[in-house]
Amino acid sequence: MLAEFQIINDPLRPSICTNLCSVCCRNTNEGKKIGCCSYEPEFCLFDLAFIYLHYPDIYKLILEKGSIIKGFNGIMVEMKVGLNHCPFASDLGCILPKDALPPVCRLYICREAAIFGPPILEDRFDDYFSSEEYHLNIYLNSKLTLETGVTNSGLHNFILQYSETVKNMIAEINRDNPPIETFSKEITIENFGLIL
Template sequence: MLAEFRIINDPLRPSISTNLCAVCCRNKEKDSKQIGCCSYEPEFCLFDLVYLYLHYPDIYHSVLEKGQIIEGYNGIMVETKVGLNHCPFATNRGCILPKDAMTPLCRLYICREAAIFGPAIIEERFDEYFSSEEYRLNKYLNSKLVHDQSFTSAKLHNFIVEFSQPINSIIAKIDRINPPIETFHKEITIETFSI
């Protein structure tokens, strides 16, 4: 089998993907426990929410309506799930979200089992998120949000609406047209990956 890795170097919403997810032994079709990466609930940070509000309003409203506000690794976030630990956007064909609508973790994480067949820069690209413009804007939004016990989805929505235009002005200056794409291929045996 030819293992493929694709890195889209979007200066605002970079992503990494591999075809190995489709043949993962923890894939939903192959494991009734559904313990693969995409079985867990996505956590949308404040910048994700502003980005969705600006570019994917239907997805934004769905996330806000069905999600739960939490304090996570990236500040205030909205966690979405179906039942117990299942991503509502994961299907048998993969994620139904556009790549730039995914959370940073979903866009940049490749499991260790797959990453060993990819280029060494995969881990670096994940680490680069914490020095990115996207991360900086998320920290800025968290610094402006007053979060207390009475915080509701309606208050979060008002906050997102208030900050969407200033954030849009900032991201409009970032050239995202035709971002460089790096591809890597490696011949492997499926048994090697399944271990």
């Protein structure tokens, strides 16, 4: 099998793709998702503003079904819906557009897959913390008032209030034709997933 990796150096929403996710030995176990897609995605404030601007139907679903939490990235909405896997995971992969994925989903490659890719993969998630989107998320968290707590309707009003500002900030970032790095390696499928 040819293991393929693609690093998309979008200055706002960078991502890593690999075809190994589709053949992950941990992907199913008697019908239960047990790989990376067994986790509930967590959308930070910037994710919500970006998705509101570009994918309003997805935004509406996230806000209706998600729970507001204080996470590693400030205020976040977790899609905890009582499932054993991400609500956006399907048999064909993730149904979300690539740039609608939260940072962990876009930039994390498990050790079992990363071992077949270039060494640079391991540093990609850390790069998030110096990215434009991280700084925009910090900005939004600094504007959110937590004195009375945050409700879904309050969060929605906040996103509405700052969406035009975020749109203008995004417009300043040149995202045309981001550099893409590709890497491939012939592997034996039996060797994938041995580092469990």
